[in-house]
Amino acid sequence: MTPFDAPEPDAPLPVPEPMFDADTAPFWRGAGEGKLLLTRCDECGAYVWIPRPYCPFDLSPTRWVEASGRGVVYSHTTVHRGERAYATRPPFVLAYVELDEGPRVLTNVVGCDPADVAIGMPVAVVFDAVEGSAGVAVPRFAPG
Amino acid sequence: MTGLRGAAYVVGVYEHPGRELPDRSVAQIHAEVARGALADAGLTPADVDGYFCAGDAPGGPVAMSDYLGLSTRHCDSTDYGGSAYVALVSHAAQAIMAGKCSVALITMGGRPRSGRRRLPAQDNPALPFEETYGHSNPASYALAARRHMYEYGTTSEQLAEVKVAASTHAQHNPNALLRKVVTVEDVIGSRLIADPLHLMDCCVVTDGGGAAIVVSPDVARRLDRRGAKLLGAGEATKHMGRGPIDLTYTGAVWSGPRAFAEAGVQPGDIDYASIYDSFTITVVQTLEDLGFCEKGHGGRFVLDGRLQAPHGGLPVNTDGGSLCNNHPGNRGGMTRLIEAVRQLRAEAHPAVQVPDARLALVHGTGGWLGTRMGSATLILGQEDS
Numbered sequence: 001m002t003p004f005d006a007p008e009p010d011a012p013l014p015v016p017e018p019m020f021d022a023d024t025a026p027f028w029r030g031a032g033e034g035k036l037l038l039t040r041c042d043e044c045g046a047y048v049w050i051p052r053p054y055c056p057f058d059l060s061p062t063r064w065v066e067a068s069g070r071g072v073v074y075s076h077t078t079v080h081r082g083e084r085a086y087a088t089r090p091p092f093v094l095a096y097v098e099l100d101e102g103p104r105v106l107t108n109v110v111g112c113d114p115a116d117v118a119i120g121m122p123v124a125v126v127f128d129a130v131e132g133s134a135g136v137a138v139p140r141f142a143p144g
Numbered sequence: 145m146t147g148l149r150g151a152a153y154v155v156g157v158y159e160h161p162g163r164e165l166p167d168r169s170v171a172q173i174h175a176e177v178a179r180g181a182l183a184d185a186g187l188t189p190a191d192v193d194g195y196f197c198a199g200d201a202p203g204g205p206v207a208m209s210d211y212l213g214l215s216t217r218h219c220d221s222t223d224y225g226g227s228a229y230v231a232l233v234s235h236a237a238q239a240i241m242a243g244k245c246s247v248a249l250i251t252m253g254g255r256p257r258s259g260r261r262r263l264p265a266q267d268n269p270a271l272p273f274e275e276t277y278g279h280s281n282p283a284s285y286a287l288a289a290r291r292h293m294y295e296y297g298t299t300s301e302q303l304a305e306v307k308v309a310a311s312t313h314a315q316h317n318p319n320a321l322l323r324k325v326v327t328v329e330d331v332i333g334s335r336l337i338a339d340p341l342h343l344m345d346c347c348v349v350t351d352g353g354g355a356a357i358v359v360s361p362d363v364a365r366r367l368d369r370r371g372a373k374l375l376g377a378g379e380a381t382k383h384m385g386r387g388p389i390d391l392t393y394t395g396a397v398w399s400g401p402r403a404f405a406e407a408g409v410q411p412g413d414i415d416y417a418s419i420y421d422s423f424t425i426t427v428v429q430t431l432e433d434l435g436f437c438e439k440g441h442g443g444r445f446v447l448d449g450r451l452q453a454p455h456g457g458l459p460v461n462t463d464g465g466s467l468c469n470n471h472p473g474n475r476g477g478m479t480r481l482i483e484a485v486r487q488l489r490a491e492a493h494p495a496v497q498v499p500d501a502r503l504a505l506v507h508g509t510g511g512w513l514g515t516r517m518g519s520a521t522l523i524l525g526q527e528d529s
Contacts, residue, residue, distance in 0.1 A: 018272040028272075049387040050273045056386040075294070075391055077286035078339040079278060086278035094283045094338075096389065103387040106515070108277050119294050138276055 013092055013108055015128045015138050016085040026064050027051050032135035036069045036125045038101060049103030069125035071099040071141070078114040093117050097141050111142030147406045148377050152237035152248075153364035153527065155371035156185025156357030157482040159463075163321045163470060165351040166258035170473075171202045171211050173253030173353045178212055181355035186367050187247060194218040194245025196236055198228035200254045200353075200473045208251070218245040224379070224518025225510025226420060226475035228252075229356070231520035233481065233506075234377035236358040246360040253353025254473020270384070274515060281474075282346055282423070284514030286338035289425040291391040293340065295440065300340055302443030303424040304331035307344050307467050309451035310421065314464025316493040321348045322468040331424075345424040347465075352472035354482050364527070372488045372504070375409070376523040378402025383516035392440075394426075395519025396433035396507060403505075404435070407523035411435040414523075415501040416487040417458055418480035420509040421465040427451075430507055431458075434521065453496040462487065462496035477508035477520070488526050502526050 020028050030037035039051040043060035047067075055062050076095035079086070086092060093109040095117065109117050110126065124144035127137040158180025160173060168176075174197075182188060195216045201208045205219040220235045222228060229252050236248035292298050308328060314320040326344060334343040364371050379402070382395035404410060411434060419434075421427045428442035436458060437445040453459035463469045463483040466476040484504040486492045504524045511517035 013278075016276055018276045020272045021269070023269065024272065047387060049384065050270050052269065075287045075291040077283050077290055077341075078336070079280070079283045079286075080336045080338065081280075081282065082278050083280045084275065084278075086280075092278060094278055094287065096287060096391070098388070104389050106274055106277055106279060119291070140277075 011089065013110060013128070014085040014089055015130050017130045017133055017136065018138065023053055024051050028136045030064070031127050031137040031139045032129065034127055036067045036139050037064045038067045038103065039063065040065045047101040047103050049105055068100045071097040071123055073109065073117060073119050073121045073123060074098040074104050075119060076109060076117045097123055108140045109142065110140050148234060148237045148241065149375050149406055149408070150361065150373060151241040152358050152360060152374045153371035154233065154356055154374070154485050154524065155359050155364055155367055155369055156181040156187065157354070157485045158184055159354045159470065159479055159482045160253070160352040160472065161319045162352050163319070163350040164257050165255050168255065170200065170253055170255060171208070173255065174201060174208060174251045175212060177253060177353045177355035178249055178251050181249070181357050184369065185357040186369055187357060189213060191247045192216065192249045194236060194239055194248035196220045196232040196248055196250040198232070198252060199223040200252055200475060214249070216245070224520060226422065227477045227508025227510035227518045227520040228475070229478040230481060230506055230508035230522055231379045231518065233356065233358055233374065233522055234379065234520065237374050237377065240358070240360045246363050248358040249355065250358065251353070251355045252473060252475060252478045254475065255351035256474050257349050257351045270515065281512065282338040282341055284512035285423040285425055286341045288391040288429065288513035289340050292425065292429060295392055296443065298428065298443035300332055301328050302446060303345055303428060304328040305446045306421065306424040306427045306451065307331050309449070310461055310465045310467040312452050313462045313496050314468035316495040317464050317469055320464040320469040321350055341423060341425070347422050347467050347471045347476065349474065350470050350472050352470055354472065354478035356478065356481055370489055370527045372485045372524040373527055373529050374522065375525045375529065376403040376405070376407025377521065378406070379518070379520045381516070381518055391514060394429050394433050394509060394513060395517050396430045396521065399519040399521040400434040403521035403523050409503060409523060413503050414458065414505045415503050416462070416484065416498045417460050417505045418484040419460050419507050420476050420480055421461055421467050422476060422509065424467070426509055426513060427460065429513065430509065434505070434507060454498050459498050462492050477510065480508060481506050484524055488524060502529060
């Protein structure tokens with residue numbers, strides 16, 4: 001089998017361990033506890049994506065808050081030639097999901113046929129544990 | 145004096161003829177293109193007093209100055225990804241205007257086709273939020289293409305026209321990696337890489353490189369070779385937008401107007417355009433953002449051979465571009481610059497030379513349409529413009 005042949009359609013996506021640092025560890029550890037966390041500015045109230053300790057609108061400190069975990073698909077692609085951890089697992093769906101809080105986050109849409117994914121489709125967060133990682137998970141989104 | 149109009153001239157360019165160079169080091173490629181560009185300008189290494197490079201230069205500007213034996217009084221290694229070399233022309237002109245150098249050498253080179261070596265991992269805080277999900281170059285541009293299709297009705301057939309134009313030009317370029325003329329049906333029929341982008345919507349992967357020499361007006365006057373006059377330049381970064389990224393436009397919405405304003409010209413005045421074509425969607429979005437057509441009309445704009453030289457309304461990438469000719473080091477800005485200089489010197493292949501090409505635009509896009517990018521625009525004119 002070459003890397004470009006489709007595997008079983010319901011085969012799970014790889015869950016590579018994110019190479020995070022102190023700034024963003026709470027995001028991945030929060031996911032390990034089943035929570036989708038965002039940073040939010042103390043000063044202006046903006047939800048900040050990608051998470052960071054200072055707000056990109058005013059460079060004021062941010063704090064971690066739990067998001068609803070709900071959103072809609074903003075854009076999507078079915079990737080037929082994956083790279084790195086995904087090299088042997090195409091096709092899979094890479095998407096931007098617009099969260100109810102506002103940010104558009106890069107993610108995978110799982111739990112449905114890639115052909116059924118559409119812009120505007122409502123989705124909800126799911127969590128895939130990173131094997132052997134002691135409490136780290138990767139948030140993804142499924143129809144819902 | 146403010147603004148760069150007339151501040152510098154591009155008097156030497158060289159595109160490495162190689163497309164697969166397994167037996168050369170990247171540093172060697174930089175040396176070969178430096179020799180070529182200096183010879184084209186009629187200058188020697190001893191004349192160089194400013195050196196400009198980006199992230200592909202092994203060891204950075206100090207190591208490369210050592211390797212090339214340069215005695216410089218000004219260096220700049222601003223790395224906007226593939227658009228860097230377009231911006232570096234502007235940076236060289238700024239340094240020349242400030243009296244910091246008078247002969248600037250810009251080099252680039254890489255060998256991803258034979259080497260597959262990734263550049264050293266950057267400590268980019270966003271990467272875990274992208275690579276974890278399988279983000280890749282084609283997937284990033286596919287996300288932008290999908291949203292552009294959704295908002296504006298752009299079609300795969302329209303995107304394919306960009307590749308068709310590139311292949312029509314590349315048939316005349318003996319060094320081009322892909323010289324076969326293709327049809328819209330060929331593009332649509334090629335396999336999907338990241339839906340809606342097909343294999344033929346994607347640029348080639350090649351080894352090679354290029355170099356340019358940018359000099360002061362005084363130096364340009366002493367040289368026998370005609371150069372291209374810098375008339376205007378603009379640059380910008382576009383990113384995640386503090387959270388709600390918008391995939392329907394590029395940084396060209398800012399870099400373009402800055403360059404046009406400095407040059408004092410309009411999009412309709414441009415005779416030839418080098419538009420970085422990492423993917424077909426890159427060209428469609430960039431043409432809109434530079435003001436060649438209304439936002440959202442890029443897909444219609446590229447129809448009916450408009451991009452095809454010599455008689456299309458706006459000939460684009462007459463060497464075959466990154467889609468067919470060359471995308472050395474996965475960084476296409478330098479080769480876009482080089483073809484624009486060829487056009488202004490009337491030294492493009494006769495089959496694709498734009499008659500009386502007096503004004504050219506060069507646009508570079510570095511990074512990803514789907515996340516963050518550097519954008520750089522130049523307006524160049526004939527030497528006497």
